[in-house]
Amino acid sequence: RKEVExxxxxxxxxxxxxxxxxxxxxxxxxxxxxxxxxxxRKEPKLLMSVYSSGNEDGRxxxxxxxxxxxxxxxxxxxxxxxxxxxxxxxxxxTGGFKTIFGAGTRLFVKA
Amino acid sequence: GAGVSQSPSNKVTEKGKDVxxxxxxxxxxxxxxxxxxxxxxxxxxxxxxxxxxxxxxSGLPSDRFSAERTGGSxxxxxIQRTQQEDSAVYLCASSLGRGASYEQYFGPGTRLxxx
Numbered sequence: 001r002k003e004v005e006x007x008x009x010x011x012x013x014x015x016x017x018x019x020x021x022x023x024x025x026x027x028x029x030x031x032x033x034x035x036x037x038x039x040x041r042k043e044p045k046l047l048m049s050v051y052s053s054g055n056e057d058g059r060x061x062x063x064x065x066x067x068x069x070x071x072x073x074x075x076x077x078x079x080x081x082x083x084x085x086x087x088x089x090x091x092x093x094t095g096g097f098k099t100i101f102g103a104g105t106r107l108f109v110k111a
Numbered sequence: 112g113a114g115v116s117q118s119p120s121n122k123v124t125e126k127g128k129d130v131x132x133x134x135x136x137x138x139x140x141x142x143x144x145x146x147x148x149x150x151x152x153x154x155x156x157x158x159x160x161x162x163x164x165x166x167x168x169s170g171l172p173s174d175r176f177s178a179e180r181t182g183g184s185x186x187x188x189x190i191q192r193t194q195q196e197d198s199a200v201y202l203c204a205s206s207l208g209r210g211a212s213y214e215q216y217f218g219p220g221t222r223l224x225x226x
Contacts, residue, residue: 032211043217103153
């Protein structure tokens with residue numbers, strides 16, 4: 001089992017839809033959590049950090065549930081430009097800092 | 112300001128040849144990471160440098176892979192006797208510090224093709 005698991009998708013949604021991505025992690029020592037976005041043939045870029053209290057940035061909302069070791073990303077009012085792969089990222093410090101990337105969830109938003 | 116830069120952007124090499132990939136991190140960033148990403152796959156951690164500390168090499172897949180970071184800035188990833196399974200995009204990232212919450216900024220990657 002991978003340390004960080006995501007539904008690979010793809011998710012195909014119409015413009016304006018709300019879509020939710022889930023991510024689970026297996027190491028309870030994980031300390032920091034992020035969602036990155038990666039466009040086709042481009043490098044990953046930070047979308048948002050994920051805090052225990054939950055955080056929102058415009059149409060994007062991230063949630064963390066430490067008890068269930070679960071992270072989510074909600075995108076409201078999807079735009080065509082949201083089409084990308086969304087990577088769940090977990091960092092921990094167990095004998096050194098480790099950054100573990102999920103394999104990503106592919107999103108296609110269609111007109 | 113300038114972001115992370117990598118060179119070359121593309122590299123095609125014959126099986127058995129050695130290759131060197133270069134990464135220039137963001138100025139002032141003390142942490143530097145190398146990852147590779149095979150087609151349709153997630154990022155695989157390779158190696159991590161933090162300041163003057165010994166690097167974390169735990170992700171290097173074999174002894175054909177090595178990396179160095181000179182003067183706490185530029186890093187070179189070397190792959191000796193390349194194999195076809197080494198074909199991937201090699202991504203470098205840097206961050207301001209070593210804390211868990213620091214954002215990693217990625218370079219555009221080097222696409223390596225081994226024929």
